Amino acid sequence: MSTLERDVLSRSELDALVREREAELAELKAQLNEWIEAYDATPKRDASFTTISGRELKPLYTALDRADADDTEAVGLPGFYPFTRGPYATMYRTRLWTMRQFAGFATAEETNERYKYLLDQGQTGLSVAFDFPTLMGYDSDHPRSLGEVGVCGVAISSLADMERLFEGIPLDQVSVSMTINGPAIILFCFYVAAAEKQGVSPEVLRGTVQNDILKEYQAQHAWVFPPEPALRCIVDMLEWCSTHAPKYNPISISGYHIREAGATAAQELAFTLRNGFEYVERAIARGLDVDDFAPRLSFFFDVHSDFFEEIAKLRAARRIWARAMRDTYGAKDPESWRLRTHAQTAGVSLTAQQAENNIVRVAYQAMAAALGGAQSLHTNSMDETLALPTEKSVRIALRTQQILAFESGVTNTIDPLAGSYFLESLTDALEQDAQAIFEEVDALGGVVPGIHQGWFQQQIAGSAMQQQRDIESGRRVVVGVNDFTDGSGDIQIDTLKIDPAVERRQVDAMARMRASRDNQVVTRTLSDLTTACRTDENIVPRILDCARAYCTLYEIRHAMEDVFGAYKEPISF
Amino acid sequence: MTDPQRRIRVLVAKPGLDGHDRGAKVIASSFRDAGFEVIYTGLHQTPEMIVSAAVQEDVDVVAMSVLSGAHMTLFPRVRVLLDEAGADHVLVTGGGIIPESDMEALEALGIGRLFGPGTRTTDAIAYVKDWIAHQRTQ
Amino acid sequence: MSTDLPTRFRDGKVPALARAISITEDQRDGFEELLHELLRAGPQAKRVGLTGPPGAGKSSLLALVANAYRALDERVGIVAVDPTSPYSGGALLGDRIRMNDLATDPGIFIRSMASRGSLGGLATTTKEVLDVMDAFGFERILVETVGVGQTELEITAAADTVVVVLVPESGDAVQAMKAGLMEIADIFVVNKADRPGAGRLAKEIRQALHLRAGEALHDVPAHHGVDLQNVPLELRPESSGDSERWEIPVLETNALDGAGIPDLVAAIGDHRAWLEGSGELAARRRHRTRGRVQDVVQREMRRVAWASDEVRRSLDEGVRGIERGEGTPYSVARDLLALLLR
Missing domain, CATH: 1.20.5 (Single alpha-helices involved in coiled-coils or other helix-helix interfaces)
Known part of the structure; x- marks a missing residue:
């Protein structure tokens, strides 16, 4: 009931309305009691009626579950606060989600060819996957990189590699997403410097760098520096981008890796948002105006197999974020309240057994992402758990999105599941769970103390262990793994054979680059960077100078590490 | 001769730069629950670090999780270094995304059984227990 | 072999x-x-024990201290004890994670031990394992207790110098006193000194130590009810040479950035000098040796007691007798002892 009506109605009219509503509920309760009798009298299957996160579900949800809810306030309308129903008013009627597939392998040249092919096919955004040495801040010719160069992504050790990666690709026209965290500030500077070489100013650059270090400590473990200096680097980037690269998203706050490491849906939701709040608080503490940077924050969630729980999770995420941004952090611009998210289907849900079944899993997950209102989506390929995906399986994954977008009809109506007793109850329950987890984190002293104490890591490992037990005990059925295993015996795993030539070529290229650059400038820019790290000046311009001088990733990392130190994993069992 | 005081000691390690330790932690906890003493080394281990720990801890088994595709480099390297350190009695086993043909090739190089995706932890536990029982009765 | x-x-x-x-x-x-064969040389190493509540950062501190001794070119042996699961008998030993920097240094040897049911903070055989490491020739041996909460007194029998590590979260000085930590510490460390409350905790411990040493008592007027006659003998202010007494230092460290580590290493060195100069080291070693002999005898007596079939039979018979109302556990025990000592 709106405020307006309340003002106009007389006391007696109001009483009549309340009595009418009470009578309705009493009637419903009576009906429900009959149903409960019928339900109790009937035998049930021997199964566990919980979500895969272990949430107990009722067999039936009714209006009684929503009797106390204020759906006008909590659910609202798409494009309006609190954005439960979607970040935009028109959603997929204006623009479908972006179908963005992640790619990168071997050397910059080879990945560059693949990108040009993808752009020729009409793709407008690129997504860079880096190899493990790059993700950890090691050069291709560092001893710890041995055997891993170019294997699970592209190797980028200096501006020279970044130039080759985007050669012939106009960076003022494509949006580039880079999945890197520990050394993100360095790779970002390589990217900005590569654009400069093309004559493209940072002001027009569009794209995203993942740059979410907190979830690295919690889940994915590709870190370089300890939390405090790492957070300083992120705030430096937020600050620098808000004035120099206003169209660029300097962070993508990611729940994906938290979930893949074993977290439940509620833990993914709560840890991710709490991490987001931490970045916001740090930036505000630096003196930035929340409305100057918050509109450029974006998110990345996992979409797992439990259909309704995943939809509810995305809806709850938007509502929690909007409320906190407006009420706790004082953001005034609605753009700051709006949570926009990329989604990816759950890699951990894929099975090696009967791998073709993964197509079906991915399709359901993708549908949950669409019904949850995601802005972009990566669908996993069916063979990803076995190998680098084949071209055919990548195509099927993309086609899955296209069938969803153009054949299933789910894009016609915005947030079509809103008002469902069950879905709204589940959305509320996830929000309540998240609030309880926020309180636990606060009791630990915040995110960083929680990381140092290994709390997040323990929570995630505990959930992973529980899921493993559920599968091994048969409490949870995974088709082809612990049930319906006929046809599961023959697993064809085909990993990418690493051509040792890739590593050799990369190492040779680095030797040539090291020989041709001006090493005096290298030494000077690196030492200036170390000095800047000791002060509280913004270090982005210093790293840019290093990048322009062709300092390598590891050299820059090392110059920073002199001041920042290296992160050490806490014991987290 | 089997000695009731004698526990099974296992080193669980995560070699290479890949940080995905979900599997390593699940297996470490499962081994503990099976009564093993598990030494967990943490992430980002070099083969040298793993072997040094295995020797100092006098473990019966080294179990490694490799998801990065670098198994053909990492498993043999650990085996060779263990042998050089006089620890040729130590079983090297593990899991990850490893094709059948690679598993066979690694077995020929002295690596024990390797477990693929979807393995039950009970199978890995049974394998280690059987192997130990066999060793200790010899 | x-x-x-x-x-x-x-x-x-x-x-x-x-x-x-x-x-x-x-x-x-x-x-x-084997131990008899290996231990002929007697104790040589400087043994330092770290104890304290869970989450105090003992492993990280231990790694930093080990690094400092490596810088002084000492060979370092480390034993870290973690709890055994009472349910499975297994254990997850994770202390090496904190010591990865030391992993391939040939001058460092790290051994993880499971407590295997022992409740005193060390495993039953940790003291003997330290002897083995000592015999191997490490100049410095560092041992870290389980740290599950209760006071881990065994450390005093295992180490020459006991470092008690606390953090602001682990409670105030009164709790530390109640837990008996004042009695076992040679050095106090308040770790995570950047956290709120660290300075206050250090100050409280210093005050508590002064009180314990009796220095504060001199200034307390009699009407406050403190009567030295009621203070236990060992807590009374010592009348003789104060230079002989060890002043327990209270240090502040931060294992995250290594702050305070040089002070800790210096304090351990000072304590060593005091141990040697005061004759306390010889006394502690004598005490330790005595305890070891007693341990061995007790262990052997326990083993022998239940080793013979005759004794076990007599026990069974005795228990049945008690059930029939013939005798009590005490009379049966007396008979068994007579049998054993025959």
């Missing part, structure tokens, strides 16, 4: 040390003979 174990051990072979520790830890057949 085990026949030449003592030889390889004396030749400084690391696998031989590791195996000797396993034999000791498992109390495998013949372990006492």
